[in-house]
Amino acid sequence: MGHWRLSLFGLTLGLVTGIDFSSTLMMGVASQHIQGGVGAAPEDYLYAISAYAATAVLMNMVLDQLARRITYKRFTMASLLVFIAGSLICAEFASPAGLITGKAVQGLGAGGLFAASRILVQLVSTPAERGPLMLRFGGGAFSMLAITPWLTSIFLDDIGWRAVFLFQAGIALPVLLSVALTYPAPAPRDSHPPVSTLDWPAAIAAALGALVFLHTLQEMRYTRFFSSLEMPLAALCGVALFAFSGWRLYRHPDPWIDFSRLAGRQYLYGLGFYTLYYLLSSAWSFLLPTLTQTGLGLTFRTTCMLLSTSGTVSAIGAIVITLGMALVFRKRRVIAIGFIVYACAALLLSTQLMPGAPDYALVPVVLLEGLTPVLLMVQVASMTYLDVPVEDFSHAYQFKNVCKQIASAMGTGLASVFMQDGLAQHRTHLVEHITRFNPVLQMPDALSAAGLAKLSQEVDRQATLLAGMDLLHGFAALCVAGAVFVLVQRSFR
Secondary structure (H helix, E strand, C coil), X not given: CCHHHHHHHHHHHHHHHHHHHHHHHXXXXXXHHHHHHHCCCHHHHHHHHHHHHHHHHHHHHHHHHHHHHHCHHHHHHHHHHHHHHHHHHHHHCCCHHHXXXXXXXXXXXXXXXXXXXXXXXXXXXXXXXHHHHHHHHHHHHHHHHHHHHHHHHHHHHHHCCHHHHHHHHHHHHHHHHHHHHHCCCCCCCCCCCCCCCCCHHHHHHHHHHHHHHHHHHHHCCCCCCCCCCHHHHHHHHHHHHHHHHHHHHHHCCCCCCCHHHCCCHHHHHHHHHHHHHHHHHHHHHHHHHHHHHXXXXXXXXXXXXXXXXXXXXXXXXXXXXXXXXXXXXXHHHHHHHHHHHHHHHHHHHHHCCCXXXXXXXXXXXXXXXXXXXHHHHHHHXXXXXXXXXXXXXXXXXXXXXXXXXXXXXXXXXXXXXXXHHHXXXXXXXXHHCCCCCCHHHXXXXXXXXXXXXXXXXXXXHXXXXXXXXXXXXXXXXXHHHHHHHHHHCCCCC
């Protein structure tokens, strides 16, 4: 490739990855608008999110086998077309069933895009050529995260909740065209594919296991895990289906993911840090919109602008750190600094959670948070695969993305559980201190229906802010513990 072709190819790889990132992000940020637009109950909305995650897990498992049959270029183009179809289904059918179906189709399309792009970088380039490719890859992926919330908020004001999905379909079209023009020409398909048939019992078990297990984690937003036997049994059923799929893969002569190749200590430690990062990131993605919109009363557009600011910092940071990657020594210390920066962002946000806080007071928070993907995820990625041979890279990255989906669902579920517990405790505590001698109840019409509704709304808002403070303090403590563990262990170098 020439210089311009190489630049466009690397940028396109990043934009393809950003399709998956931005789709997941906007389902969390615009959840209230989407849920109200389709008339979905909380349970229905959870099924839509779980359906996306389950089909994404399935696509990450079968990615290598499918791409080896049809080439990565054809796989990426087909996936983008499926994603566009799923987005249009979500926008066209304003019903819970349409949303669940559309998100399941979206997951089939976008679920494997991140892994496919990153694996393709590894397969088509030599080590000396990966630097320029990764520079453009990171810039494209994080640029998509920067621009998507801002543009979606603009279109949502004019079009409504359908703008979330129409914009996703619209932005995927030029990315699809760029894939067709810039990706390397596909080699002839192998007339003798790696295996004659895919292991469909394992595929069905993996899909059902992902759906049951991830939906159980998502349902923790509304139901205590041990409040009944239903949720623990559902989680065990999901684990059993995963175990059955793993057993089938272990016996298969050419499995989708060969776990026997992934026993390296460096890779396993990196996988653990990846999982912790995605756990923290998904919890933050749940907390920030909740606290800004419900607690501080900021608008959806303001929240999206804050997210775009964070994405812009990440995009600039990814470019800078990639250019200077050879100068970054002692990467474990950089990862530890990333955890400390995350902790500082959480503590700084907790100090701003007060009624009437201006939106600009949150800018330093998102600037700090925008640095964490560069200091954490990029650094972990630069160390995790050092001992992984090129021929095993696809297996390693597929399994990493399966763990990503599970960790993201778990982080959102745990953050929601702790938030609910905090809300209940602080609401009860606040109500106990409201008596007939309270000055606010001495005002005229204070006991009218409108006055009591306003008082109840203020109690809920105060409880949200107090619960958010508690949760952010725990978040910061977990980040500090992660930083200490990075520094004291000796296996991840």
